[in-house]
Amino acid sequence: MSQWIEACVTDDIDAEDVLRFDYGGHSYAVYHSPEGEFYATDGLCTHEKVQLADGLVMDNIIECPKHNGRFNYKTGAALGATVCVNLKTYPVKVENNTLYIQV
């Protein structure tokens, strides 16, 4: 059953950056796009189990900190070579400066 979970306050994530969020033994990554929108994906790379939140966000892209596999964090699409399995994405909503993700 899906539920909305409080992930962080929106100020916790700089624009064009990412933050790790753990819940129920699972890691998520929450993103603040350069346009000021928020997104969420699985926290671990689909190549090896590496925390994506240690990676660099550029525009719509999160780059894995280990082998630079790239994903579009808005759609979860894997963008080639090292990563070929897409990332799972999750719905998010902002209420009173708090970011919730639906897991």
Add this chain to the structure above:
Amino acid sequence: MTERIVIVGAGECGTRAAFALREQGFSGEIALISEEHQLPYERPPLSKQALLEPKLEPYYIASAQQFDAARIQLHLASKVTAIQRELQVITLETNGKSQALAYSKLLLATGASPRKLPTLMGIDCYYLRTFEDAQRIRLGLKAGKHIVMIGGGLIGLELAASARQLGAAVTVVEADSRILRRAIPANIAAALAKRHEQAGVHLIYNGTIQRAYQDKNKINLVVKTGVELRADSVIVAIGTTPNVNLAQTAGLAVDNGIVVNEYLQTADPHIYAAGDCCNFLHATQGRLRLETWRSAQQQGNLAANNLLGVQQPYSAVPWFWSDQYELGLQVAGLTKPEHQRVVRYLSDNSLIEFELDSTGHLVMAAGLGVATAVAKAIRIAELLIAKKAKVAPQLLADPNLNLKKLLK
């Protein structure tokens, strides 16, 4: 005649090149030739995480179905023994049978082999390059055994960390007065050495091996420092030599690697070389032979493009990583003794060491931290290096300054 591109060596580089050719729309034949018996696999795990798992398994680069789907003819257990350049034909030996294969273009991605230590000629010792090497080494890594690593380079130190984690006693014998002089600057090296000592690794510096002899199941090593070591296994990791025989016999220029230009092309316009085996002209750094996973991949991609007529030079900032214990090391750029150094201290075990050239341009950044903690900073530094950015040392030293600000 249909076009056929032949790739010799199915390591990281050759395999990537084969797939990249298809990704770029090449529709002719692709023959990828490997003298190894298994499907192409990743080498980096062999000194680290793969050794710690209950059963050592290869991390395959691609599955048999993926090779089929990309119509890559993979010849396993097949060694290329000759190139006849005037005919554009190679000789291939599989299970004692010889076969000729014509090529329109040829890519040499033959990799490198561990450098042998002459003092240990005739002594049972291990070298690590292949999955089979790792299997043999793995058997000796257990509690109650004393492993002596000769060479405090990246592979030696990764193996030392893995061996400690498996409970073996470990001595590392390094010929230099510090570890990793060519790869990382002094402060990072010192932090890493400290972590090894905390883990109980015995590090011996200035330690060339003078003599070795075997008795019963032990190997005795006499070190220049006067110490005598008694080991259950000796692993030698003192660097590599590029696999150049094939190219050399075919009359191609060889000088610490198969000599290629900035497009990874040899003097024979039909033949390219890439990855660990090549000595290439870097767009900004001069002649280099890199031995890193990322450059092997990038050069595989680039060689594929250039084989198809693109003519792109290799200009990427050199980059590598290493994992030892819980620590991750990442390095962008090349360390040189003449550079100015700036250290950013992040926490106990975590720091970044930057290097600037004489005109104040950032040229190297090396970071050490738990897992991928320093990855973002090193990636940003890499982009700054590529942009030839000048950065004030005090900004680099300030742990509260987000490096991303400097990129804008």
